[in-house]
Amino acid sequence: MNPIDHPLGRFVSRLRMHADLSACETDSILDLPFTRAARRQNAYVTREGDAVAHCAILISGYAVRHRMTGEGDRQIMAIYVPGDPLNLDHLFLPLADDALQTVQPAEVALIRHSDLRQLMDTSAEVANAIMTTMLADVSIFREWILNIGQRDAKEKIAHLLCELAIRIESQGIEAKGRPLPINQLQIAEATGLTAVHVNRTLKALQAEGLIKRKGQLVEFPDWRRLREAGDFDPYYLHIRQGPTAESAG
Amino acid sequence: MNPIDHPLGRFVSRLRMHADLSACETDSILDLPFTRAARRQNAYVTREGDAVAHCAILISGYAVRHRMTGEGDRQIMAIYVPGDPLNLDHLFLPLADDALQTVQPAEVALIRHSDLRQLMDTSAEVANAIMTTMLADVSIFREWILNIGQRDAKEKIAHLLCELAIRIESQGIEAKGRPLPINQLQIAEATGLTAVHVNRTLKALQAEGLIKRKGQLVEFPDWRRLREAGDFDPYYLHIRQGPTAESAG
């Protein structure tokens, strides 16, 4: 069976980026009971303060994780692509300290904590794959600290675009003429810039031939120079096989 | 036995901030085999790229976790206080993606991964406490993304000072007239500012009566206003009992 045909297929594929899973272990994941749920654009999956009893896996669409200052400024701290687990952390810390929200119409698979924990107790390999995947996402949090703290606007945005390209491509989605999962305001909220400055910086990247835009579509005519402009090295993603996006246009 | 007398006593105390541990479970942690190692100031515990086989627990002193851009700019992504585990993540993702470095003379306890995993396999409660503690630290990573991305210099620094105060105080260290674990350059590297601007901002905080400095010592004459200035709410630390630093001078 092609795992992509299964709602959790991309999740398995995500786990396999970080750890080995036998056919048997794969099946045990695909056999997990789950609730499939559709979410409109901008719908919340969980909110800050929720006591969470389910792990959400993104089946399709895009979602973000965000937190707000007391003055209401929003910071996006993660962007999720299909196959990504949104909140494995809630397995161990069920009190949500930030919100999960779709940014596109999306579907999620909701797996009860008890069911997932039971499988992890049964299979050390599955447990290990889950942990490693969760910690790869933590490494991304840290790279964002670096990105937001130390790089200038052009580098920040180029870096974010590179990361998204690699992560989306790794899931075999839209090899070329990628539609950006997020708009300019959301790029701003993810990089700590203002939407106005994001707009100007995107224009500058385009003028330099590093990206090409057509509406929501973004193309990368010169991947190598974009990577350099963003000081991007994908090691922090902890994807085992070298990503293949280098060849994409 | 007073657990503080044991090198791992503060570590147990840290775990107990986030999860229940019975006396029996506590003892099983204190009985873990470990190597005690002294580290000079600015010594590395692990470096980026290392394949790590031990979890390091900070017994005394202070340490940071950092990563660098291609241009050599350093971003500190975590500051560790005594009792903190430095790298539980390496249990599951043994390839270090950033460096751990002392910023004061320090001692660490090195616990072999295999020993810690064995204990976690034996005791679900210990495993849960370890996981919860690790994820509380991940929540701190995310708060730093928010702090660096959305707040201005005064808020950033006030927020960082509040976090450090609470975390140090929670370990029962130096109730008043706290010596800052880090210098101004390191505050800069942790907040994404320059050392010069950190200096000016500290002066401004002092002029407003939010902090009082004497050499390396920092006092908080008006904790409430400092907390407000830093938009600081300790919920994200996931410390179960309300921290007591409100009363400290």
Add this chain to the structure above:
DNA sequence: CGGGGCCTTGAGGCAATTCAAATTATGTGG
């Protein structure tokens, strides 16, 4: 064809940076 997102552009202002140097702490060996 009208309304609401989203994107785009301009002008002016400010927070934070850069560069450079002076001053003050900290530590060390004699």
Add this chain to the structure above:
DNA sequence: CCACATAATTTGAATTGCCTCAAGGCCCCG
């Protein structure tokens, strides 16, 4: 305990990257 070296902090002046405010344009969709 002093003299020296080194690290850390402090200050000034000039610059700039990014922000704020404000308005206009585009495009999708009912």
